[in-house]
Structures are given as C-alpha cells and as structure tokens.
Amino acid sequence: MATVVVTNLQAQKEAVMTAVLDRAESRRYLPRTAAFAGISAAMVAILVAAGAPTPLWPIYQHEWxxxxxxxxxxxGVYAxxxxxxxxxxxxxxxxIGRRPLMIGALALELVAMLAFLFAPGIGWLIVARVVQGVATGAASSSLSAAVVELAPERQKKLGAMMTSMAPLAGLGIGALFAGVLAEFASDAAFAVWLVLVVVMVAGTIFTLFTPETVSRKPGALASLKPQVKLPVQVRRLYASALPGIVSSFFLMTLFMGLIPVVLVAVFTVDSPVAGSLAAFVAFGAGTVLSATTSSLKPHRLRLAGTSAMTVGAILFVGSIGAHSLTLLWVASLxxxxxxxxxxxxxxxGLVPEVAPxxxxxxxxxxxxxxxxxxxLSAIVAGLVVGVVGVASMATGFGVVTALVALAGVIATAGLHRKDKK
Known part of the structure; x- marks a missing residue:
C-alpha cells in the first residue's frame, strides 16, 4: 500500500514538474497572434530587400x-x-521545423545586406545577389508555411491571403523605398542597405522568440535531395496554374530588372523614382487585388489574373511602339x-487541398x-539586348509574356469546364 502511495506521489510530482516546465517553455516564445504578425512582417521584409536594387541598378551602372x-x-543569378x-x-x-530554417534564412539575408552595404564593384553586387537568392529561397517555403500555420484558427484564410500579398507588397515597397532614397539621399545605396541591415537584425532576433508550428520528423537528410513533392490530388490543378505562375514571374522580371533600363534607353527617363514607381504601381495593384478578393473562388481569380496579365503585356509592347509613358503606366497597373x-x-486553390x-x-x-x-528570362534578355538593343528586347519579352499568360487563360478555363462535367 505504501509503495502505491509513493508511486502516485511521484507521478503527481512529475506531472506538476512537466506542467511547470511547459509553462516556462511557453513563456520563452511570443503568443501565436504576435508571432503571426511578426513572421508576416519578416516575409515582407525579405521581399523588400529583393525589390530594393530595382532603382539602384542604373545608379551603379552610371558610377561603375x-x-x-x-x-x-x-x-538572373539571384533568381x-x-x-x-x-x-x-x-x-x-x-x-526540422519552421523556426530553425527561418532563423538561418534571416541571418543569411543579413550577410547579403552587409555585402551590398560595402560592395566596391559589380562583382561584389553579383556575389551579394547570389547570397540573397539563397537566403530568400531558404525563407520562401518556411516563412510561407509558418504564416499559414500561425494564422488565427478562425481565420486560416488570412494566412493564405498573406502568402499571396506579402511577396508583391514587399517588392513594391522595396522598390519605392529605395527609389525615394536614391532620388534625395547623397549616398543612396549606402542608406538603403544600412536600413535593411537594421531590419534584418531585428527580424532575426524576433524569429528567435517565435514558437514552432510543426513537429520534427525523420528524413531531413533525404529531403535535401533535389526533388519536387507535389501531392497527387493537386497535380492537375498545378499544371493548369503553371502558365499563370510563369507569366507572373516574367512580369516580375520586367518590373524589377528591365523597366529601369527601358526607361533610360527608350524613354530617356533617368530618375530613380520613375523606375521604382513602375514597380510600385504594378506590385501595389497586385497587393490590393490579393487583399480585396478573398470572397472570390480561386479559379475565377486565376482566370481574371491571367487575362489581365495578357492585356498588360500587350499594352507594354504598345507603349514601346508608341513611345508612350502613359501607356506604360496603364500596362503596369x-x-x-x-x-x-x-x-x-x-x-x-492549392494550399487547402493538402495536409499541413x-x-x-x-x-x-x-x-x-x-x-x-x-x-532564365533575365539571362536570355541580357544576352539578346547586346544584339538587338533595349527596345527590341523589351518588345520581344512582352510578346512572349502575353502568349504564356494567354495559355494560362486557356488552361484555367479548360480545367474548370472539365470539373463542371
């Protein structure tokens, strides 16, 4: 009897100690709502840094x-x-969990910002972009998944909405922020990268106190083998969305990497703000659409999006032919x-169909x-521009983008018709 009592007391003591340790562990980390807001901000910050070089490229080119x-x-090497x-x-x-990879990605992004800050020439910029590309790649899937998982239980759609809004918002804000500093600061590049160094330090520290959202499971080393794990139930949907994904990133290449060059060479506009505004208008419009269309069905959004990208790419080609800045702004919008x-x-459309x-x-x-x-599109554009010139390169780029986006319209409409039968 005495043995049973001692055993029960020991079990109760262990339970109390476990509860105390759990509470202590939970106090180490932020509440999930605060963590959701902070990781969403970190995801935006990563993309702000990606968009920041857009108005700085012509300045670097002029100086060096x-x-x-x-x-x-x-x-191209960044991508x-x-x-x-x-x-x-x-x-x-x-x-291994979201948290370790997020911490590592933000720390590596900080290294990239420091490389930009002290870059003495184009070679250093290319190295910094490679490091930034690795950091952004490490952050992309882990931050996106964490945002979905940290979203309030009753508002899980908010997490998916943030993953679609944050990249566009970050790129637009980054371009505008750098463009304004480039227009008015005496040493624009140094000011831009110094601010982003501080932001990445803050983001890395914040992530240290973010709770984990998934349990660890075996297979970490095997997962490093390059592969794409696409669940069977979404493969048909992914295939139909593929032209829209490709044309979206073609247009991101256009606004982030090519339009600043086009403005200088074709329209003789060398203001850093002008180049950043084109990106800000485009990505700002994309962010607004993402934020205000949560009630629309995913297939309708894809159909509307690919249609608008087709029209926008055609208008961009028209702006080059007509030498019209007004048409360029309309195309951007x-x-x-x-x-x-x-x-x-x-x-x-894809996220709700798969397991966490x-x-x-x-x-x-x-x-x-x-x-x-x-x-690939950025590198091909760079090879072509030396042969045919900026105007012809930009025109060809716009035509190819319009054709791919049109394929997205056809694929999305075709899938929806099959699903209705």
Whole structure:
C-alpha cells in the first residue's frame, strides 16, 4: 500500500514538474497572434530587400560604367541561386521545423545586406545577389508555411491571403523605398542597405522568440535531395496554374530588372523614382487585388489574373511602339493587378487541398517554376539586348509574356469546364 502511495506521489510530482516546465517553455516564445504578425512582417521584409536594387541598378551602372547585360546577369543569378536553394532545402522545414530554417534564412539575408552595404564593384553586387537568392529561397517555403500555420484558427484564410500579398507588397515597397532614397539621399545605396541591415537584425532576433508550428520528423537528410513533392490530388490543378505562375514571374522580371533600363534607353527617363514607381504601381495593384478578393473562388481569380496579365503585356509592347509613358503606366497597373489575382488564385486553390506537412512542398513547386522562369528570362534578355538593343528586347519579352499568360487563360478555363462535367 505504501509503495502505491509513493508511486502516485511521484507521478503527481512529475506531472506538476512537466506542467511547470511547459509553462516556462511557453513563456520563452511570443503568443501565436504576435508571432503571426511578426513572421508576416519578416516575409515582407525579405521581399523588400529583393525589390530594393530595382532603382539602384542604373545608379551603379552610371558610377561603375559596366554594360547593361551585367545588370540582367546580376538579376538572373539571384533568381537561379534562389531556385537552387528552394530545390535543396525547400522541404527541409517539414522535417526540422519552421523556426530553425527561418532563423538561418534571416541571418543569411543579413550577410547579403552587409555585402551590398560595402560592395566596391559589380562583382561584389553579383556575389551579394547570389547570397540573397539563397537566403530568400531558404525563407520562401518556411516563412510561407509558418504564416499559414500561425494564422488565427478562425481565420486560416488570412494566412493564405498573406502568402499571396506579402511577396508583391514587399517588392513594391522595396522598390519605392529605395527609389525615394536614391532620388534625395547623397549616398543612396549606402542608406538603403544600412536600413535593411537594421531590419534584418531585428527580424532575426524576433524569429528567435517565435514558437514552432510543426513537429520534427525523420528524413531531413533525404529531403535535401533535389526533388519536387507535389501531392497527387493537386497535380492537375498545378499544371493548369503553371502558365499563370510563369507569366507572373516574367512580369516580375520586367518590373524589377528591365523597366529601369527601358526607361533610360527608350524613354530617356533617368530618375530613380520613375523606375521604382513602375514597380510600385504594378506590385501595389497586385497587393490590393490579393487583399480585396478573398470572397472570390480561386479559379475565377486565376482566370481574371491571367487575362489581365495578357492585356498588360500587350499594352507594354504598345507603349514601346508608341513611345508612350502613359501607356506604360496603364500596362503596369493592369499587369500588376493580374499578377496579384493569378498568384492569389493559385495559392488559395492549392494550399487547402493538402495536409499541413505538405504545404512547404506546395510552395516549393510554385516558387520552383516561378524563379526558374525569372532567372532564365533575365539571362536570355541580357544576352539578346547586346544584339538587338533595349527596345527590341523589351518588345520581344512582352510578346512572349502575353502568349504564356494567354495559355494560362486557356488552361484555367479548360480545367474548370472539365470539373463542371
């Protein structure tokens, strides 16, 4: 009898100690609502840093005197480094947890910001872009999945909405922020990167206190083998959304890497703000569409988005032919709205169809197609521009984008007709 009493007392003591340790552990981390807001902000910050070089490229080119193809190379290697990172570690957070990968990604992004801050020439910029690409790739799937999982239980759609809004909002804010500083600051590049160094330090520290959202599971080393884990139940939907994903990232390449060059060479506009405004208008329109269309069905968003991107790309080609800045701004607005609608429709259609441990793989598949399109298109544009000139390169780029977006319209409409039968 005495033995039973001692055993019970010991079990109660262990239960009390476990409860105390759990409470102490929980006090180490932020509440989930605060963590959701902070990780959403970190995701935006990563993309702000990605958009920041947009208005700075012409300034670097003017100061250091390198050819235009090196600009597109710097842009292209960023996308390809990001792509490699997604392929290798895109699903790693499903095994080791979101938190370790987010901390590592933000710390590496800080290294990239420091490399930009002290870059003495174009070679350093290219290295910084490679490091930034790896950091963004590491952050893309883990941050996106964490945002969905940290979203309030009764508002899970808010998490999916944030994943579609944050990339566009971040790119637009980053371009405008850097463009304004470039217009008015005496040493624009130093000011831009110094601010972003501080932001990444804050983001890294914040993530240290963010709670984990998934349990660890075996297979971490095996997950490093480059592969795309696309669940069977969403493969048909993903295939139909693929042209929309590709055309979205073609247009991101246009607004982030090519339009500043086009404005200088074709329209003789060398104001940093002008180049950043084109990106801000496009990505701002995309963000607004993502934020205000939560009630629309995903297939309708994809259809509207691919249609708008088709029209926007055609108008961009028309602006080059007509030498019309007004038409360029209209094209930016319509194409940007299309990016937002198509991307929102894609994420909102795919994410609810898979289990929590498959979400990082879904985002990996989306970003894989997108950044491959971005990197290759930027490098090809750089090779072509030296042969045919900026105007012809931009025209060809717009035509190809319009055709791919039109394929997205056809694929989305065709899938919906089959599903209704």
């Amino acid at each position: 005197g390198f050819p235009s193809w090196l600009l597109t190379l710097a842009f 390809l480094a990001l792509l490699v990172a997604i392929l290798v570690i895109g699903s790693l957070s499903d095994h 319509i194409a940007g709205a299309g990016i937002g609608a198509a991307f929102a429709g894609t994420t909102r 441990h498959e979400r990082a793989g879904i985002f990996t598949a989306i970003y894989l197609a997108g950044y491959l399109a971005m990197g």
